[in-house]
Amino acid sequence: MPLNQIISEIRNRQRIKPSAPDVPTAVWTGYDNHKGKRIDTLTIIFKTSGCWWGNQGGCSMCGYVYDSSQNPPSYEDLKSQLQKAMEKASSLEEFMVKIYTSGSFLDENEVSTDVLKYILQALNQDKRVLKVVAETRPEFVTDDTIVKCRNMLKDTEFEIAIGLETSSDIIRRDSINKGFKFSDFIKAAQIAEENDVTTKAYLLLKPPFITEGTAIDDMEQSIDDIVPYANNISINLCNVQKGTFVEWMWQKGQYRPPWLYSIVDVLKKSKQKHPETIITSDPVGAGSKRGPHNCYKCDQDIANAVRRFSITQNINDLDFKGQTCGCFQLWKKVVKLDEYTYGAFIVDRMMQ
Amino acid sequence: MPLNQIISEIRNRQRIKPSAPDVPTAVWTGYDNHKGKRIDTLTIIFKTSGCWWGNQGGCSMCGYVYDSSQNPPSYEDLKSQLQKAMEKASSLEEFMVKIYTSGSFLDENEVSTDVLKYILQALNQDKRVLKVVAETRPEFVTDDTIVKCRNMLKDTEFEIAIGLETSSDIIRRDSINKGFKFSDFIKAAQIAEENDVTTKAYLLLKPPFITEGTAIDDMEQSIDDIVPYANNISINLCNVQKGTFVEWMWQKGQYRPPWLYSIVDVLKKSKQKHPETIITSDPVGAGSKRGPHNCYKCDQDIANAVRRFSITQNINDLDFKGQTCGCFQLWKKVVKLDEYTYGAFIVDRMMQ
Amino acid sequence: MTKHFEVEQRDGKARLGKLILSRNLKTPCIINIEDIGDTEKLPIIDAGSVWKQGKHIFENQYLNQLRQKVSENNLIILPHQNYPYNVPDKAVSNATGNYDIETSGATGSVFHPGKKVKNSDLYIMEGGGGLENNARQFFNALKGLKEEIPHDTAVYVPNIALPENLAMLIYLGADVFDYTRATISAYNDIYLTSSGKFYLYNITELPCRCDACTSVTVDDLKLMDAENRGIILEEHNKNMLDSELSLVREKIRKGYLREYVEGQCRTQPWLTALLRIADFDQCYLEEQFPTTRTVQLTANTSESLNRPEITRFAERVQNRYTPPKKDILLLLPCSARKPYSTSNSHQKFIDTLGQYRKYVHELVLTSPLGIVPRELELTYPAAHYDIAVTGHWDADEVEWVTDCLVNYLSKNKYSCVVAHVEGAYQKVCDLAARKLGIDIVYTCESDVTSKESLEVLKDTIKNLAYERTQPKPMSKHNLMRAIADYQFGKGAGNILVPDDAVIKAPYPKHQVYLNKEQIATLVPHHGTLSLTARGAELLIPHDNYVVKIGSFVPKGSILAPGIQEADVSIRPGDEVLISGENAIGVGRALMSGREMEKSTRGIAITLRHVKKT
């Protein structure tokens, strides 16, 4: 794991603010695409003891590790977290619940079997909940854990979400420091499928060291590679999170978040190739220095188009006025030239 | 006399080497034009007590003051000087004698009446001597002095040579510090003519502060002005003599000797206008840094043409190959631009 | 005075302006002097040289005839009898061409020191080009000229402009140049660039991409006949001058000419000497150097230490600034991030001091600024400079900062001086302590932000504090007073920020209120105060930075001719107080006080507030 040591060092320098163990890290409602239709969603980020992988280094772009609780929350704490989260859904009629822990929901050391059972049973009992999606690393997707969930949820739809990031083992290892292989993902997806559980794959556009053009190609290739295994693909746009290796590179002027034109390019081409697969992207932080951005002038237009497409899956939604922004020429040059910068990637530079 | 004080200061700083009083400063033989024909000449520069004007400041370009003797040479010394000079003419059959003193031959304080009589009588007795030319400032050209000479020389031709320098009183005063006016020259020439003595005028091309173009115009104007009074006009090209104000300016990069193209230009135009007047120029020091020069490559060609013309008075002699030298274009630009340099004259500059 | 020249923008002594003639010439400009007389091409004619034309041009009649031939909007260079600069004044004053002659309309005069200055729109520096390579004489000549002539007239330095020296000449205040050197160089086969001259036959490629250079290869050029070669080289040389001129104009617009000149002057030793000599002169540049700029001050050469902003800051800290009444001085190192208190290291110092901070007065040591009291850390250029970071101070920097500290400590007494510094900073403290014969308490050995160092700092100040009565907390009033004194002179702080003033809004956007009326605002970007009309009213009796105007009520801006008197200490960029019979107000100076008084054209002040009286 080439980067693990430096990532650990950066993690150790980061100050973490203490927080209440009985309040979820975050809860919000939104929309998603469910079988071709728009559906309300409730996203809950549970505060747990955190990601085991993140706690010993972890991924180069992940700042969620700082969301974990410093003392492992108790059973009662987590019950309380769920309760507070569900209050946010009080006005919804039918919805999907998306569970994150900044780690793996299926990791027993993070979410004890008791807690897991309590949460899933509770959700199953709430008849408004059509579907539950829970994020996990693939090593926790075993016959054992999947069957357990399936049993709790009964006929509520269940989907596991895995941060595969890319189908390239080299990028996942040398750039992201993810700690598992593509084959691990495939195995997990197969176990899920066998148990009538669907799989959602998260991909990551432009982890560190990857040029803009290679990042685009990597996403297109990854989608081609995972379509057989994932019904649902969501592309995260790498952004600069506090206390991460990516931030360290960015502060040195050696990392630039992806261009929004790049995700548009990926979505267009991949959707055309794989019309049956749901491919979405939520451009978090779009138009900010730390988030994916073009020239800041056209960013909101493009981010909105991406969001719209993510709901409609209609590639016409990706044609937008913003494409005529002056910076489109610049992006084309960046894609071409960044490939031959040999580690001196093209970043935004101040006038000096 | 604007410049007199600074010229005096420069003079006082100059070291003068002592020299024998019974040897002339210089003697040489050469050729000149005499009534349209080439004639041998003997030039004698007598060492005297020096120019009265030079001894109290004098002309800005004149370094001859340092040729004078520190102790006034005696009658015997001057006899000895004449004798040594005449030895140089031993092989000549017929010749003209040109007498200079670095001052005025007719100035009694410089050349006593006894000495003057001795010299002129001796020359008169030498039947090979067809003509005597003697240089003097105009204030010494009086009925008295001229009649005295005429009487000594009898039928030997006699010509007085006056360093008028220019017909412009302003230039002669403010640039050359000559100490007399054009009207003084006219008066002297008239006295001479009345006594059957001819007058030769020396002009000076490009004294200090005068631009290349103004210098050319000044010569042409001066020739026009003096043709009625002088049978013979010789143009000196200002050069940088040791211990002069001109040298002081030159060392500061604020004086450049005239271009040889300029004298060619003057000679051509003036000779065409005044075919009857003998107009000559001896480009002393041509092709050296301190002398008149073009680009150093073509200088000897042009100097030779000027010398040839001075003998033949044929302006075709002034057409020469050198005119096609690359520096001709430069000279044309210099003539045009130097006019508007407002005291920052165009000089030769080193590459730095 | 002049109706034909106006300055539109300034950057120190350099300026953008225009000669208002039949065709306007934007200055700085380079004129094609060959075109002189052809008023279609160049609206300038030359009445001629006494050397050439003789006496007849003495007569006013001649000049009047000339004026009748050309319009009033063509500039006539009055008759002149030129001498090089070195010719003694006495010689020149006794020359024939010493006469008094005038004409209506636009005129230019050849200036010789000691000769009477005629009323003109343009002054020609006699013998200018002849002083190339003699920095001392050139500077004296130009300074002599500029001191004699009105501010709002143009200066023409003939036969000197080269791409290599243009920036420096403009920086020193010249406006008009000619192509003479470019042309003559061309016909001498000299290829000009802004980084020096090349002899054509010594180069193997043309380091330029101008029209002339792309029209030909260097080898072809070498083989051409002289006339055609000269034409191409002349075109290139002129292009280089034009291009350098445009660049310099852009640098002036950016306010960045000084920085450019500090590099560009290295092409020739005499240009470097000019920079240094001009800096040694205490007044020549300073008077017109702005007190604030919108760009960073880049201190990138040893000469940066002597630039007017730096010496002025040090002078004001020494003479205008009054420290708060505390008897512990804490010396701190500077930080790359400005203002210092936002940097990581200073944040740590401040955190460490905690409640004890109020016992100490903080002074930051820095090169090139010398010493910066904490209260002035926002004030230009304290928060606006950028340096080449090598972690090393040279001897001049050490000497300069030491001198500043010694001067400060000679004037301001403390019972205890604590220095939380390392490296060069410590060297400075040692030298200052030795010079003054005082003791300095050091609180760290190496890394100033190490836990151990911070611990020692805390303990040291804590112990000192125990022996002392608790002072007032570092007051916003003191901060605002310090800036007011720095900006308007000693005493201004007490007038603008009396004890009963109320300071509103959080740092650094403090506002001063008196009797519920706003007096002043701290402008964070420059760290200076912006006054209200009421503030101006209070401060006018203090009699600094006051501009007196006539009996009108100004709007938007005040033109120079409207100004009756202006404080000589006013510099471009200063906040000035307007005092008139019918109005008082406040605005930003665009020119120096002396220039305001002496100019007949141009905007002197942009107004911010006016109040009828």
Added chain:
Amino acid sequence: MTKHFEVEQRDGKARLGKLILSRNLKTPCIINIEDIGDTEKLPIIDAGSVWKQGKHIFENQYLNQLRQKVSENNLIILPHQNYPYNVPDKAVSNATGNYDIETSGATGSVFHPGKKVKNSDLYIMEGGGGLENNARQFFNALKGLKEEIPHDTAVYVPNIALPENLAMLIYLGADVFDYTRATISAYNDIYLTSSGKFYLYNITELPCRCDACTSVTVDDLKLMDAENRGIILEEHNKNMLDSELSLVREKIRKGYLREYVEGQCRTQPWLTALLRIADFDQCYLEEQFPTTRTVQLTANTSESLNRPEITRFAERVQNRYTPPKKDILLLLPCSARKPYSTSNSHQKFIDTLGQYRKYVHELVLTSPLGIVPRELELTYPAAHYDIAVTGHWDADEVEWVTDCLVNYLSKNKYSCVVAHVEGAYQKVCDLAARKLGIDIVYTCESDVTSKESLEVLKDTIKNLAYERTQPKPMSKHNLMRAIADYQFGKGAGNILVPDDAVIKAPYPKHQVYLNKEQIATLVPHHGTLSLTARGAELLIPHDNYVVKIGSFVPKGSILAPGIQEADVSIRPGDEVLISGENAIGVGRALMSGREMEKSTRGIAITLRHVKKT
């Protein structure tokens, strides 16, 4: 090693050379990296990134296929997995793309510190452009790279070249660049010049006369659509890079790059920092700085004090030079005219001393050189430097000259030190005397050439002389020995100029004869000795500056591959001694000793004399 790169000319670390490919690329060069892969346009192809291509490029088979597609004369950049410079070595060395792969023909390798260096013709400085503005890291990275790779290979620094930094990068030893920054800047509306960047919308005129700029006005340009605007700006930006490149190449040809860089680096603080950091490094630049140049050394900035020639001169005076046996030291000021003894002031000193001159040893104090013994006044750069004359020494100059004098006097003892100096020189003497605890006799108060001062000088030396036995006159032998020691190291003087040597011809054209055979000649222009083959024969056993060659008899020049061993102290320009089995000789080094040993191409030495043995 390399068959595809050859250095043709050097100026310090900078060099002119060529990449010998299907189309030769003259270096330094800027490549259009967009053309990569199209070998018609650019004879370079990239085997690809591991990040992009994954594992398959690990296989040699893939590379062999690639080589089959393109000729041996196309340079293949070997597969790479790029990281920025700051990524820890350990991370990089554990990365997937750590494999060993080679191919025939021309190759380029991406260099990461700590990773194994492959045999290549071109090395790419990984992450080069990412270190812009971080002078320390950039310098360390480049130095690290240059130390690992053979001298005769090219260095490519990607994504960094700008007109403002090109000179510095080449000065530090980089050869190949790309237009990437120029293009990206253009599409960001950034207008590049060699004196910095302008944002297009902030400028009101285009300060350039290139094809692109003359095709359009700035206002039109601002109104154009992004694509067309980008095209024009890109053309301009590329023109500026090309033009700067040509200029730098010309500066290298003139041997004048250091002087240019000292000015040009002021455009950005990080470039100034690079200059200073490179100078602080004792070896990096010095090893390849020539020992003589045909041009003046212009010392025009404070950094000039630290340039390799200056520190080297001081070091040699300290360590190689042996003063004559005299016990009166006379310190004199330098003069503008060089060599000093031809100046007016020194002529006066020498005249004044007259017969007493032989009693004193003369040492000239000067900035930037420090101290120059009279015997070395001809020796480069003592007679070859030019400075900005202001009559003022700054603190660094005073400190430097004082240090040189203190070092000298600590090592060389005199019974009496007389200083005929004023101003800054006197300050230096005072400081040195105080440091050493010695007395210095001053012989003038102000003007060193005044009659009174010269009188005092004469009397002082006269009085000192009376007490002493008459020494030998200042001997030509001593002069020649001093130069020999300076040039070839201590002891060389006694070998080349033994007591029975005869010195012929007047100063400064002395020739040394031994047994009627000529040994050496003093070359006045550089103040160094030129040896005959006999001279070389005598000096070879001294074992300095010796180059060992194989069993051939060289003619005209010696190529690097012909060299077996070369003294590491050899610098370009040095007189070197050639020692082979079949020949001895003498010649002029064109490269450093280490470079001679390590290079496989290029002329190492131009021969002057060869003798078969």
